[in-house]
Amino acid sequence: MNHHTENVDLAELAKFSDLAHRWWDTESEFRPLHQINPLRLDWIHGLVSLQGQRVLDVGCGGGILADAMARKGAEVLGIDLATKSLRVAQLHALEAQTPNVSYQEISAEALAEQEPGSFDVVTCMEMMEHVPDPASIVRACAQLVKPGGWVFFSTINRNAKAFLLAIVGAEYVLNMLPKGTHEYAKFIRPSELAGHCRAAQLEVLHTRGLQYNPLTQRYWLSDDTSVNYLFATRRVG
Structure with a gap:
């Protein structure tokens, strides 16, 4: 497979592959993902019951969300291009004996050509700020979901507050995330993501913001989309 022809940033892949063994360590730099996962999962599951649904998780990393959705009764396929992260996800699924979850090293665009319209739900979380062409990912997700099916996105807004909180705050001051995890230029405004959708x-039906209090180390969903935000969309026609 020639990764150079795909919508992928090789430096981003290397970054996450180097961290792969720490994905399931809840006290590692992936702690924020473990903390926000129940919020993401409950929001998705509240809008569409995952029981018995065929679900695709695009950019699944170490499988934190994919694993949780499978435990809600979904049949889940997680895809990513970071080989080491996928191996971590596969190993965790074996060790935890997670039912109905599988992983594949393939891009969303390539899978969309192979299996268009074959998923009830598609999720793409914390991933679009790491690819060169987010619009291409949105198109692929739309192709992959059945007509009337749900596609969920989450990413980071591009503004001064997001820069201060997501980069300066999270990466440098609090040391929550490895330095260089995020690049400001790749952040996506909600209006831009809505345009891609x-x-x-x-059709964008619901938006939520994700907020964090560094003193209490607590996350919650709100109407404030100024930094981290989530979109719930449905495929029209």
Whole structure:
């Protein structure tokens, strides 16, 4: 497979591959993902019951969300291009005996060509700020989901507050995330993501913000989309 022709940033892949063994350590730099996972999962599951659904998790990393959705009764496929992270996900699924979850090293665009319209739900969380062409990912997700099916996105807004909180705050001051995890230029405004969704025949139905209090180390969902935010969309027609 020639990764150079795909919508992938090799430096980003290397970054996450180097961290792979720490994905399931809840006190590692991936602690924020473990902390926000129940919030993401409950929000998704509250809008569409995952029981018996065929679900695709795009950019699944070490499988934190994919694993949780499978435990809600979904049949889950997680895809990523970071080989080491996928191996971690596969190993965890074996060790934890997670039912109905599998992983594949393939891009969303390539899978969309192979299996269009074959998933009830598609999730793409904390991933679009790491690829060169987010619009291409949105199109692929729209192609992969069945008509009327749900596609969920989460990413980081691009503004001064997001820069201060997501980069300066989280990476440098609090040391929550490895330095260089995020690049400000790759952040995506909600208006831009909504435009990508409309162009791909996805109707944006719900938006939520994700907030964090560094003193209490607590996360919660709110209406404030100024930093981290989530979109729930449905495929039209």
